[in-house]
Amino acid sequence: MKKKFVFLFSFILIAFFLFNACAENKGSDKNKTYEPVELFPEPPRPAGQTDALELRCDPIDTVRIGFIGLGNRGAGAVYRYTFIKGVKIKALCDLEQWKIDRAQKTLEKAGLPKADEYTGEDGWKQLCDRDDIDLVYIVTDWRHHTPMAVYAMEHGKHAVSEVPAAVTIDECWQLVNTVEKTRKHFMQLENCVYDYFEMAEHRMADEGVFGEIVHVEGSYIHDLRAHNFETDEHKGGYWNMWRLKELEKRNGNTYPTHGFGPLCHILNIHRGDRMDYVVSLSSNQFGMTEYAKKKFGEDSDFAKRKYKKGDMNTSIIRTANGKTLMIQHDVTSPRPYSRIQLVSGTKGFACKYPVQQIAIDGKHRKGSHLEPLPEDEMNEMLKKYEHPIVTEIGKEAKKVGGHGGMDFIMDYRLIYCLHNGLPLDQDVYDAAEWSALSELSEKSVKNHGMPIKYPDFTRGAWKKLHKVTYYHK
Amino acid sequence: MEKIKRITLLLVVTIFSMIMFTAFSGIKDNSKTFQPLNLFPEPPRPAGQTDALELRCDPIDTVHIGIIGLGMRGYGAVYRLSFLKTAKISAICELSQAKVDRALKLLKERKYPEPDVYLGKDEWKKMCQRDDIDLVYIVTNWGNHTPMAVYAMEHGKHAVSEVPAAVTIDECWQLVNTVEKTRKHFMMLENCVYDYFEMATHKMAEEGLFGEIVHAEGSYIHDLRALNFNTTENFGGYWKMWRLEQNAKRNGNLYPTHGFGPLCQIMNIHRGDRMEYVTSVSTNQFGMTQFAKKEFGENSDFAKRKYKNGDMNTSIIRTANGKTLMIQHDVTSPRPYNRRHMISGTKGYACKYPVQEVVLDSDYHSGHHKPLPEDELKKLLKKYEHPIVTEIGKEAKKVGGHGGMDFIMDFRLIYCLNNGLPLDEDVYDAAEWSALAELSEKSVENHGTPVKYPDFTRGAWKKLHKVTYYHK
Numbered sequence: 001m002k003k004k005f006v007f008l009f010s011f012i013l014i015a016f017f018l019f020n021a022c023a024e025n026k027g028s029d030k031n032k033t034y035e036p037v038e039l040f041p042e043p044p045r046p047a048g049q050t051d052a053l054e055l056r057c058d059p060i061d062t063v064r065i066g067f068i069g070l071g072n073r074g075a076g077a078v079y080r081y082t083f084i085k086g087v088k089i090k091a092l093c094d095l096e097q098w099k100i101d102r103a104q105k106t107l108e109k110a111g112l113p114k115a116d117e118y119t120g121e122d123g124w125k126q127l128c129d130r131d132d133i134d135l136v137y138i139v140t141d142w143r144h145h146t147p148m149a150v151y152a153m154e155h156g157k158h159a160v161s162e163v164p165a166a167v168t169i170d171e172c173w174q175l176v177n178t179v180e181k182t183r184k185h186f187m188q189l190e191n192c193v194y195d196y197f198e199m200a201e202h203r204m205a206d207e208g209v210f211g212e213i214v215h216v217e218g219s220y221i222h223d224l225r226a227h228n229f230e231t232d233e234h235k236g237g238y239w240n241m242w243r244l245k246e247l248e249k250r251n252g253n254t255y256p257t258h259g260f261g262p263l264c265h266i267l268n269i270h271r272g273d274r275m276d277y278v279v280s281l282s283s284n285q286f287g288m289t290e291y292a293k294k295k296f297g298e299d300s301d302f303a304k305r306k307y308k309k310g311d312m313n314t315s316i317i318r319t320a321n322g323k324t325l326m327i328q329h330d331v332t333s334p335r336p337y338s339r340i341q342l343v344s345g346t347k348g349f350a351c352k353y354p355v356q357q358i359a360i361d362g363k364h365r366k367g368s369h370l371e372p373l374p375e376d377e378m379n380e381m382l383k384k385y386e387h388p389i390v391t392e393i394g395k396e397a398k399k400v401g402g403h404g405g406m407d408f409i410m411d412y413r414l415i416y417c418l419h420n421g422l423p424l425d426q427d428v429y430d431a432a433e434w435s436a437l438s439e440l441s442e443k444s445v446k447n448h449g450m451p452i453k454y455p456d457f458t459r460g461a462w463k464k465l466h467k468v469t470y471y472h473k
Numbered sequence: 474m475e476k477i478k479r480i481t482l483l484l485v486v487t488i489f490s491m492i493m494f495t496a497f498s499g500i501k502d503n504s505k506t507f508q509p510l511n512l513f514p515e516p517p518r519p520a521g522q523t524d525a526l527e528l529r530c531d532p533i534d535t536v537h538i539g540i541i542g543l544g545m546r547g548y549g550a551v552y553r554l555s556f557l558k559t560a561k562i563s564a565i566c567e568l569s570q571a572k573v574d575r576a577l578k579l580l581k582e583r584k585y586p587e588p589d590v591y592l593g594k595d596e597w598k599k600m601c602q603r604d605d606i607d608l609v610y611i612v613t614n615w616g617n618h619t620p621m622a623v624y625a626m627e628h629g630k631h632a633v634s635e636v637p638a639a640v641t642i643d644e645c646w647q648l649v650n651t652v653e654k655t656r657k658h659f660m661m662l663e664n665c666v667y668d669y670f671e672m673a674t675h676k677m678a679e680e681g682l683f684g685e686i687v688h689a690e691g692s693y694i695h696d697l698r699a700l701n702f703n704t705t706e707n708f709g710g711y712w713k714m715w716r717l718e719q720n721a722k723r724n725g726n727l728y729p730t731h732g733f734g735p736l737c738q739i740m741n742i743h744r745g746d747r748m749e750y751v752t753s754v755s756t757n758q759f760g761m762t763q764f765a766k767k768e769f770g771e772n773s774d775f776a777k778r779k780y781k782n783g784d785m786n787t788s789i790i791r792t793a794n795g796k797t798l799m800i801q802h803d804v805t806s807p808r809p810y811n812r813r814h815m816i817s818g819t820k821g822y823a824c825k826y827p828v829q830e831v832v833l834d835s836d837y838h839s840g841h842h843k844p845l846p847e848d849e850l851k852k853l854l855k856k857y858e859h860p861i862v863t864e865i866g867k868e869a870k871k872v873g874g875h876g877g878m879d880f881i882m883d884f885r886l887i888y889c890l891n892n893g894l895p896l897d898e899d900v901y902d903a904a905e906w907s908a909l910a911e912l913s914e915k916s917v918e919n920h921g922t923p924v925k926y927p928d929f930t931r932g933a934w935k936k937l938h939k940v941t942y943y944h945k
Contacts, residue, residue: 215785215787284687284795290684290685312817336822337842344803359808368700446506449789451921
């Protein structure tokens, strides 16, 4: 018996070492190439579901809206909707009465009727349960976007949410599956898609000014330390400091969509190309602790807390057609605001931050250096390629405001498409793809930059379309 | 029966142990993370060798120089070096008579004593064998830098070469080992370290203006299509189109040092921090073929050739102290020239391209930081003008060479040799900055899989705490 045991034990040991040796051998075999790791395989599409590319729904004459979340962004949204024709603000929901009162006042000032009020933990569900609302407009903290949107769609409403639409890959799939199942719209409110330079850049790309687009760069570089560490919501803080908590818990690109979204549209992602894999690295965390020490003292709770989020995160994504995107996130360093918004092609180049530049192959060379267009030529070009949507609504949008107008263009387009039964400019796959970078980058960072396969949220349908279309009736 | 039982038991146990092992070693298990590939383990230091950090050699009153390569950059070097009084161009070496003649003509015009001429394939070796030359100045195509430098050092000369100093990791180690063994200097001629804005930001960093530096970005974005496809043998394109060949054969950051070097010095790499691993991704190749079609026709050889190098390569490096560098290479896209030179710290920020900007966060305000207005930026750049620029910057502008930085580099090289001081850029700098080429190639080939950065100092990177540009 004892002999048998020794034999067995040695056999296990040998098997273990053999397997170990094989596994290690993989690492030193120079002839083998490493493939991106499929950490998030695509779940099969449930039976009876089809893709929701260019989803069209019945036109709605008057879009009846319920708003959830009336904080910083929500209050601005309500204000903007007082300028939009063909809508009714039916319901307002928040956990805090003063925010509801503030929004009611906005309606009153605009000469609009009071909206129904919802508050308390489950107020938003009651709002979604109504049968006289068409669109649920979600402007809460990040963690509530997907659960609320899914619930709203399952209760027969179209849903839109602030960015990011989802915090995890699992949530991305929830959104995709719910749209595919319910055939209701979901749009992530990525306002930067509608900014003036971005729209002109998009049109230039569409019309071939840049040739084949090879590489693009976007970022969210915005020093938010004062907001994240503000304990008082009346002074610019976030509700319960939720945004600081995100930075305590996660290390990656936690807020990717602003610089990323417009570039994905320009590259026609999931309309003939798709993101194949991503690598991502973060620096350590330096800036938050340094700031907390200075603001609250060396021995304060804020100074002693651990913040997982490295100050700067850089990700590189490669697409199936061999293009790259470089996407960054830094909300703690004292730097000028930047979304970069750089587009580089075989025939031309454009960049928004830190200075607007356009360069065209063959125009303005100094020795071996290509020069950007002089300001007047660039402005002519921006005028020539002004996007039709900007021509249509750009001036009014500037008057209403909201990040210089782009927020209003976004709302205008959303309602326009709902009125006319058109596909929305940004679909649920956009929302999933742009939001997914946060968990993908977290996983890559944790694994020292290991490449991770980008999930194909269209489950194979990305070749069906050939370009992004902003529809007109 | 007993036998079957035993075998079944064995099988079950084996399968179980293998499954357990897979579970524990698998990437999906959160307890174990993927580690950067150690594709280039450090070779042990040969017996009797020690590190060559801050290497000092005997002072040389007049530095006798032999120059190999008189093309684009070599010709410029001859011109610049002819201004330095404590140096003497003793010999020049080339494969082409026309280039020799051009250099001799230049020296004659400058009333400079005529150097000895070495013309032909193995002549550079003869030049290195002389015993009245102190410094071999190598300005050839990339592939010859390391072999020539190694040969020169082994024949008792100090050696310097154009960038990149080495094309492979193996060459990097050859340089390191040869310096450690021969105790001769090797410097890679990274001129951008000496550019005016770079030097000022280096001083700002040293004096803590940026706080803790967190992240830096550099690049070599320079549309070289016209040069790479220039078929002119002499005075136009590259010799035998060697640079096009490089782009045809390799995919990665082939020419990393200009944007990279100054950042490494500002971050004191191998002086208290070191680069730990790198991940790199390239686009496909689009621009070269498109250019070749347009220039030579759809059916031309150039249009039909395969070029391996993707138009844009982006690499991200992480250091032991948790800082990151983002380094790019693109020599085919129509874009304005750009080395970026961006430094981001906890207290400030600077960036050179596409516009010079500095942000200082002394009052810790937040939100949308405005860069310093132009006049304040000028004042700041004046205040933090590097002492070396104060010393020689004006004269350098007169002599020229990329706006002066080339001359500052030559001046500093000769100054340090004259005074027996450590050189500003050492052999580990040369190895680290050049190594990115092959490291990025390997990472690109493996879909961005992170690759461990070799520690060329073999553990000595903690000895020093900062980069020092010495003065007597």
